[in-house]
Amino acid sequence: MKLNRRSFVGAIAASTLAAPMVRAGGHGTPRVVVVGGGAGGATAARYIAKDSKGAIDVTLIEPTRTYYTCFFSNLYLGGFKQMDDLGHSYGNLASAYGINVVHDWAVGVDRDAKTVTLAGGGTVPYDKLILSPGIDFVDGSVPGWDLSSQNAMPHAYKAGSQTELLKAQLMAMPEGGVYAMVAPPNPYRCPPGPYERVSMVAHYLKQNNPTAKILIADPKPKFSKQGLFEEGWEKHYGGMIERIGPDFGGENTSVDPAAMTVDIDGDVNKVDVCNVIPAMKAGRIAEIAGVTDGNWAPVNAVDMSTKADPDVYVLGDASQQGDMPKSGFSANSQAKVCANAVRGALTDSRVFPAKFSNTCWSLIDTNDGVKVGATYEATDEKIAKVDGFVSQTGESAELRKATYEESEGWYSGITADMFG
Amino acid sequence: MSSSVFLSGAGIAALVLAGAVAVATANRDRQELATAEAAIGAVHAERDVLRAKVSELQETVQEHAALEERIRELEAALQDRDAASQTAEDAAEDSEDDPATVLAGIGDAENGKTLFRQCSGCHEIGAGAENGVGPHLNLLFGRKAASIDGYRYSDSLMRAATNGLEWHADTLSDYIADPRTFASGTRMSYAGMKDDADRRDLLAFLRIYSDNPADIPEADPTAVGTDHSVDPEILAIAGDAEYGEYLSSECTTCHQASGSDDGIPSIVLWPEEDFVTAMHAYKEKVRPNPVMQLIAGRLSNEEIAALAAYFKDLEE
Structure with missing residues (x-):
């Protein structure tokens, strides 16, 4: 059933600021429910609430009270950031923007009744549902590892306690020990992330445990910013890092969390820390909602609505949208396009053309920052890359320092853009 | 004992004989060497004559190429003039042929797969693809032209590569549309794919086998942005x-x-x-x-x- 936009606006105008409605589906203030309070969800909730000025009722469902950003969490491993620097509260979204923030897990979606079920038992009705659940892991992608092994072999690919655990294990490594990483196959969250992490781990070890080694088992022949990382590793951490790609069996890797061993194509390595980053898929609620096809949720580039349901939108890592990398920046960019479209569909606000962009900064060593970025547009088929750039090898130390400072400015900017 | 004396006598005889044979052989070798050297000298002389002829011919060929180039330029100028006068007549939207819109998006890879049958006689693509009559087409987007080791490219493409030709959506589209206009000496004996939509579809198919920007953000773009001209006001x-x-x-x-x-x-x-x-x-x-x-x-x-x-x- 289509909503009558004009009657909503009329109702708002007549009753000025009405008390929050108990139900939706054709009466009262239109309701948007956002599941997931990260770079996609928090941004979408904030923009819809901010720009609709009370004409849309926004509920944000997010289980954690403090959100730790996955972006910059590698810098915590390297000692450049404290865990507190990465934590953000939802208080401002509630108090300054009137968003109804619900700290609970969304465990069900009834697309016919247009409701979301919470783990705590309640249901929340919606006119438009925005899912931004991030990633979950594909079972069995690294033989020997499953979620029950995440304390012995952390993934640390969702920031928070996992990141702290990995840091603690890194600090407890014996002198001359081995840090292993099982890198993920494409596509995955943050393409340069595993390699920035290796850089940060190397930075820590160089200061505190210089005879230690880093071993990477990688199923991919190539990775993002490869030339820049390899140049930096040689320059700052010569001889410390060994990467075994698929040409030497890197894709044929299994682990034994009890024995702390990594088997790379039959070669069994005893290691001291093992950071397993498994293959990824859309956060589970997208699958529960029935909007995924395979591991991800296909969406329309023009507004991020799913191919499966025009009233359900998927943002960020969980979406299958085309050329944009899975990153916090991408999710934030997609959220604004989505917010504009959702607002236009529920009220009579102007809808502007979709524009997307992304930049990923990575830190290789102190004041040695690099970046890669691109602009994107919506085509009938997908979000398509228009133009891009990447830092060059052999850049001056001055430029690399400026790039790192720019990344710190970006962090302040995007978190302000997400949480207000 | 006596057998050893006998043996040493025979040994001496054998040595003398061997010495004589060696001298004779050396004499004969010297003669043969002289003959061979004379023959080599003759070959060298002949080679110098041939080289001179070759460089003469090459000059002629270059002159011909320059003339051909000039003819093409004149033809192109003629065409441009014709086209310009035609555009003036029907200035209405002919956006189909506007290069800016040709690649505004990327096409349908499924149809591109069907179209690729026109190419698969010479080009392999996908896992395990190797060079055949033509080079393999994996990781084509963003690649420098004529850059696959072990494939012998035409001089035309090698020259274009030296001048900085890289394969992107726009250059590939131009090349596939009319290979010989794009690189006159190309050995790709393909008449060209004239339909813009078909080329977009074919490119969408080829694009699958290059790095995806989603996985490697620095990978080649798949869309071409709008061109903005600077307004003086x-x-x-x-x-x-x-x-x-x-x-x-x-x-x-x-x-x-x-x-x-x-x-x-x-x-x-x-x-x-x-x-x-x-x-x-x-x-x-x-x-x-x-x-x-x-x-x-x-x-x-x-x-x-x-x-x-x-x-x-x-x-x-």
Whole structure:
């Protein structure tokens, strides 16, 4: 059933600021429910609430009270950031923007009744549902590892306690020990992330445990910013890092969390820390909602609505949208396009053309920052890359320092853009 | 004992004989060597004559090529003139042939797969693809032309590569449309795919086998942006502040609406003229920051004006 936009606006105008409605589906203030309070969800909730000025009722469902950003969490491993620097509260979204923030897990979606079920038992009705659940892991992608092994072999690919655990294990490594990483196959969250992490781990070890080694088992022949990382590793951490790609069996890797061993194509390595980053898929609620096809949720580039349901939108890592990398920046960019479209569909606000962009900064060593970025547009088929750039090898130390400072400015900017 | 005396006698005889044979052989070798040297001398002389002829022929060929080039230029000029006069007549939309719109998006890879049958006689693609009559087409996008080791390219393509030809959506489209116009000496004996939509579809199929920007963000673009020409009266454009507010959301991922400026400068409360001037400086790559060059590069003059109109009064 289509909503009558004009009657909503009329109702708002007549009753000025009405008390929050108990139900939706054709009466009262239109309701948007956002599941997931990260770079996609928090941004979408904030923009819809901010720009609709009370004409849309926004509920944000997010289980954690403090959100730790996955972006910059590698810098915590390297000692450049404290865990507190990465934590953000939802208080401002509630108090300054009137968003109804619900700290609970969304465990069900009834697309016919247009409701979301919470783990705590309640249901929340919606006119438009925005899912931004991030990633979950594909079972069995690294033989020997499953979620029950995440304390012995952390993934640390969702920031928070996992990141702290990995840091603690890194600090407890014996002198001359081995840090292993099982890198993920494409596509995955943050393409340069595993390699920035290796850089940060190397930075820590160089200061505190210089005879230690880093071993990477990688199923991919190539990775993002490869030339820049390899140049930096040689320059700052010569001889410390060994990467075994698929040409030497890197894709044929299994682990034994009890024995702390990594088997790379039959070669069994005893290691001291093992950071397993498994293959990824859309956060589970997208699958529960029935909007995924395979591991991800296909969406329309023009507004991020799913191919499966025009009233359900998927943002960020969980979406299958085309050329944009899975990153916090991408999710934030997609959220604004989505917010504009959702607002236009529920009220009579102007809808502007979709524009997307992304930049990923990575830190290789102190004041040695690099970046890669691109602009994107919506085509009938997908979000398509228009133009891009990447830092060059052999850049001056001055430029690399400026790039790192720019990344710190970006962090302040995007978190302000997400949480207000 | 006696047998050993006998043996040593026979040994001496054998040595003498061997010596005589050796001298004779050496004499014969010397003669043969002289004959061979004479023959080599003759061959060298002949080779020098042939070399001279070859370089003469090469000069002629180059002259011919230059003449052909000149003929093509004249033909092209003629065509341009014809086309220009025709365009003047039917100036109506003929956007199908406008190169800017040809690659505005990427096509249907499924149809491209069918079209690829025209190519698969010579080109392999996908897992385990190898060079055949033509080079394999894996990782084609963003690749320098004529750059696969072990494949012998035509001089034409090698020359183009030396001049900086790389395979992107636009260059591939031009090449596939009319290979011989694009590289006159190419050995790709293919008449060309004239239909724009077909080429887009074929490129969408080929694109599958190159790095995906989603996995490796620095991988080659798949879309071509709108081309903006600089309007001489851009500063006079009145900005649509509401559109500016929407567009500003792209800026506030990095630049804070509060005006804070740690690492990234403040862009709020600027006089409109300064804002517009700065954005056009990025757009024209006069200012160096690559992020800003990208962002400004695809904003139209109206969009820049809209942003300036929005940010000039923004106070949080």
